[in-house]
Amino acid sequence: MNKNILLCVSGGIAVYKAVALVSKLSQAGANVKVVMTASARQFVNPLSFQVMSKNDVYFDTFDEKDSRVIAHIDLADWADLILVAPATANIIGKLANGIADDMITTTLLATTAPVWIAPAMNVHMYDHPAVKRNLDRLSADGYQFIEPSEGFLACGYVGKGRLEEPEKITALVQDFFSGKTKPLAGQTVLVIAGALQVPVDEQHMISPQANGQIGHALADEAKRLGAHVIEIENSNLYDVIQQLEAYKIQYPQAFFIYAANVPTIEKTPIVSVEGMKAVTFGQQVQGKPMFNILSDSWIDFSDQAQLNGQFLATSNPQFFAQTLWSHIIKDEAQ
Ligand SMILES: Cc1cc2nc3c(=O)[nH]c(=O)nc-3n(C[C@H](O)[C@H](O)[C@H](O)COP(=O)(O)O)c2cc1C
Numbered sequence: 001m002n003k004n005i006l007l008c009v010s011g012g013i014a015v016y017k018a019v020a021l022v023s024k025l026s027q028a029g030a031n032v033k034v035v036m037t038a039s040a041r042q043f044v045n046p047l048s049f050q051v052m053s054k055n056d057v058y059f060d061t062f063d064e065k066d067s068r069v070i071a072h073i074d075l076a077d078w079a080d081l082i083l084v085a086p087a088t089a090n091i092i093g094k095l096a097n098g099i100a101d102d103m104i105t106t107t108l109l110a111t112t113a114p115v116w117i118a119p120a121m122n123v124h125m126y127d128h129p130a131v132k133r134n135l136d137r138l139s140a141d142g143y144q145f146i147e148p149s150e151g152f153l154a155c156g157y158v159g160k161g162r163l164e165e166p167e168k169i170t171a172l173v174q175d176f177f178s179g180k181t182k183p184l185a186g187q188t189v190l191v192i193a194g195a196l197q198v199p200v201d202e203q204h205m206i207s208p209q210a211n212g213q214i215g216h217a218l219a220d221e222a223k224r225l226g227a228h229v230i231e232i233e234n235s236n237l238y239d240v241i242q243q244l245e246a247y248k249i250q251y252p253q254a255f256f257i258y259a260a261n262v263p264t265i266e267k268t269p270i271v272s273v274e275g276m277k278a279v280t281f282g283q284q285v286q287g288k289p290m291f292n293i294l295s296d297s298w299i300d301f302s303d304q305a306q307l308n309g310q311f312l313a314t315s316n317p318q319f320f321a322q323t324l325w326s327h328i329i330k331d332e333a334q
Contacts, residue, residue: 001029003177006079006113008104009049011039014086014120014163019044021085021166022052028170033075035059035104037091061103072103076111081173084108085146086120086163089131095143096134112250114188114228116172118146120163142188142230142247146172175226182226183329188254189222190247191215194234196260198268205236208261214281214299215259217317221325222255237262237269248276255328258283261298279328281305290331293324 005025009018018034025032034049035058046057056065064071084091084104091104095117100106108115117138125131126148139145146169149162176185193215197205212233219231230247232240240260247254256278262268273280274287281299282292295302295314303315307327314320 001174001177003030003080003173004078005030005032005173006075006082006107007032007034007049007053008036008082008084008087008091008108009034009040009044010037010084010086010088010091010104011042012086012088012120012163013043015040015043017163017166018085019048019052021083021169022049024166024170025173026053028174030173031055033058033078035075035107037088037102037104039088039090058103061106072107073110076107076113079111079113081176082108082111082113082115083118083146083169083173084115085118085169087117089119089121089125089128089134092117092119092131092134092138096137096141114144114176116144116146118163118169119148119161121148121161123161126161140232142228142250144228176228178226184222184325185226187227188251189219189227189229189257190244190251190254191219191222191229191231191257192233192235192240192260193219193231194260196235196237196240196262198237198263198265200265206263206265207234208263208298210261210298210300212260212300213317214314214320215257217321218257218259218324221318221321222257225325225329227255233260235260237271241269241271244271253277255279258285258289259299261300277328277332279324291324291328 009015022032032053033055034053036046049057094105095108100109146164148160149164175182194212195207195210197207200206219229222229256276258280262283270284270286272286273289278289279291280289282294293305293307295305304311305314312323
């Protein structure tokens with residue numbers, strides 16, 4: 001795995017496990033660099049990370065070691081993947097709110113690499129509505145999570161909040177980069193599912209019927225195939241159009257699965273798939289999709305769909321998703 005992994009370490013009791021993570025990632029062939037918060041340095045001396053990674057450890061945004069570059073931009077560009085492990089409630093809150101007041105958060109805002117967040121904290125902290133809200137926000141922003149595991153926590157409680165074991169995190173990273181077993185490894189897939197709303201006046205929205213099952217199945221299958229998946233559901237169409245333009249810049253190579261039903265009223269704005277590898281389901285769009293899949297009624301309620309004149313069963317969404325992704329991957333390889 002000759003990949004550049006930037007490990008961002010924030011200040012929780014699990015910092016000691018991050019040292020083992022650097023070791024496992026290095027043994028797996030990754031080039032690892034470490035950034036620490038001031039709190040993380042209360043738990044483990046940066047020297048441990050320096051020795052394990054055989055690289056300088058970064059913690060001060062204004063410590064510019066190389067005058068030819070700006071360190072946080074250089075690190076943000078260097079990384080093929082960024083892990084935030086352990087991720088404290090504090091760093092999660094800062095990132096969810098776009099705060100960039102230390103080396104980690106500044107680097108995270110400057111990167112276009114995929115970012116995986118591994119929360120680790122007391123079980124009540126993890127369940128706190130503010131933490132949940134911040135995690136939901138980060139998920140909508142396209143961040144992926146390495147869920148904490150259940151077990152004995154250092155605070156004396158038993159529950160969800162333990163940082164996942166370094167071996168497991170390393171295996172996830174290896175899977176992510178191993179193109180052989182996972183055909184969508186390293187790819188970003190953006191899925192819009194469910195029913196999109198369009199405002200008709202200041203108090204009312206109009207929205208068609210859709211249950212999002214085809215979109216979810218396509219997102220789940222993309223994850224299984226190794227993709228970094230961003231899923232947006234039941235949103236306002238104007239917000240979706242705005243988000244889509246931002247994602248086009250952030251992930252220019254992304255697949256866009258437009259599996260959301262849109263109202264067919266006058267003045268419904270039209271989504272542009274220009275420059276994207278898009279799959280549409282009969283919606284009117286600007287630009288040419290890679291595939292346009294047609295069905296008698298909205299895809300979520302249909303028994304079959306037509307792809308380039310060929311009929312595919314949709315009654316089993318999971319099977320449909322597997323078939324469709326194999327078409328997409330084949331077409332992409334040609
Ligand atoms: C002994 C001890 C253990 C802590 N463990 C955690 C933890 O596991 N998770 C967490 O979110 N915060 C934990 N904290 C609190 C954070 O260190 C604190 O919120 C700090 O401001 C986080 O800063 P940072 O996010 O910049 O690293 C712990 C604090 C102490 C003193």
